[in-house]
Amino acid sequence: MENSRFLRACRRLPVDCTPVWMMRQAGRYLPEYRALREQHSFWEMCKTPELATEVTLQPLRRFDLDAAIIFSDILVPVEAMGAPFEFIESRGPVLEAPVRTAAAVERLRVVEARETVPFVMEAIRLLRRELDGRVPLIGFSGAPFTLASYLVEGAGSKQYQHVKTMMYAAPDIFHTLMRKITEVVISYLDAQVEAGAQVFQLFDSWVGCLNRDDYREYVFPYNQRIFRALAGRGVPMIHFANQAATLLDLVRDAGGDIIGLDWRIDLDTAWEIVGPDRGVQGNIDPILLFAPVETIRNRTARIIRQADGRPGHIFNLGHGILPTTPIDHAKALIDAVHELSAR
């Protein structure tokens, strides 16, 4: 397994061709996912190890993917802290009561993931047995700022007004919130690795709304703490900050063996910023999967050229695959990556 294409690339070792996986590869664009989803709620699928396992494996039956990623939601550990969500189809998860005061932050529990969300670890154990060495399994967690945003905004947000206002106007409350979340994230990722996750990705999906000063002061120390706490576990760590091209050097300094990229920055420019001692992951626009296959192949070739054969490139989308993506186009992308990067 350590010799798999994916884990070798994570360690910047030469590979036969570039490994590829897709963010949200287990999801609504697959009819077999939608069929299961008709019978079970989203949370039920996250919380039932057998269902999470089945959904995780679905894309691997169709495509030549180089890694599996545990099916779950970044809000699973947040809910466990004492912030219940409702899942509203058109809006995604909506918090029953946004966390906006010192008292509300105080009430959040610093939980031990092994005890509060054991179903995730159980799914990881099941998956390792099912995968049986075929491809490595990725665990993941939302990063503290992204989770804090969800908690304070109470739902998806365009402006991040409430979380930033807390940050600017009540920095002590904000820091307390970040400290609590950070402890939970560490315990959550640690439990996933212990259960069998062979890599993990920290998703900082919303951090791109911040300026560099704010990232340095309010985010960096917490992400750094997570990577430092888990560095000794011996698994490669992927750090993906979405829409964060202007923060890339800071993101790298916070930690991670592989730095995730979205499509807004050219991969070669980004790798230059990230530096030669880290790998990069990315970075095709998921909407390119709606283009004709020839265009998909041309853009894939361009990204592979930008990586220039350097060890340490993992191919991925720059964001999650969209629910209406044509399946044969997803397959065309994955096959193109392998074919066009073959050494």
Next chain:
Amino acid sequence: MENSRFLRACRRLPVDCTPVWMMRQAGRYLPEYRALREQHSFWEMCKTPELATEVTLQPLRRFDLDAAIIFSDILVPVEAMGAPFEFIESRGPVLEAPVRTAAAVERLRVVEARETVPFVMEAIRLLRRELDGRVPLIGFSGAPFTLASYLVEGAGSKQYQHVKTMMYAAPDIFHTLMRKITEVVISYLDAQVEAGAQVFQLFDSWVGCLNRDDYREYVFPYNQRIFRALAGRGVPMIHFANQAATLLDLVRDAGGDIIGLDWRIDLDTAWEIVGPDRGVQGNIDPILLFAPVETIRNRTARIIRQADGRPGHIFNLGHGILPTTPIDHAKALIDAVHELSAR
């Protein structure tokens, strides 16, 4: 007037202190705006020169702003092309029928702004009289990609799936759409300048969703055409591409005397990319207006330090002011800019 602080900064001439205006400075954060809005619909306010004039002047009565900007909406010329919108309070403008086919693009009219939206020019003439040389008046238009996005998506969007899919899968239709919009934008800005706008800003609010290749191929030629067509009119041109730090060199090459910046990139780093032969505008996060006044002043001072006294800096927010912004904080920002930058 040519000697005003604002116009001198637009031409990169020395000024007594840094000029400042705020995107969406005429808007819902002002009680006098909300009072008027209770009596008139949003479109009525855009389309009635006396109302647009009144709303444009409101913030100037409260604050020491260095420029006025005509109150209007970027969709005004789009509607005139034959794409009616409905204004839905919680969602903003929603198109009655999204433009997604060759036939729909074909039906759009390349209108002459003087004839189809004369009320904008009338408001500009009224405003010039009312302002009577107090501060310069800024005209504006949405940029072609931003307007195309609205037309194709039919409303605000998170993923820009439909417009990008048209771009990737039906590039001919997309280019036809962009050509038509570009002609309308040129006629619209030309008419505004003729009516008395002393500066204009091209707002490319949504272009930050694109990668560099797509910007080069699908956006750059159209924005360049607009700036070239209007360069001879003798008014300074501001080019603001939102969330587009990774496109900044291309944005500059497309045109504009002043390049607008959001807060995601440090102003000094951005000015380095933009180059010394252009000015820059920006770039405080509008959510910083919810911070204590001391924090607002500290951040303002930091941006002024980054500009380092170089002629050609216009202070602004990195995005429109939010409806719940405390008015005294807006005033504190404007006063801080003048005070902290006084030569």
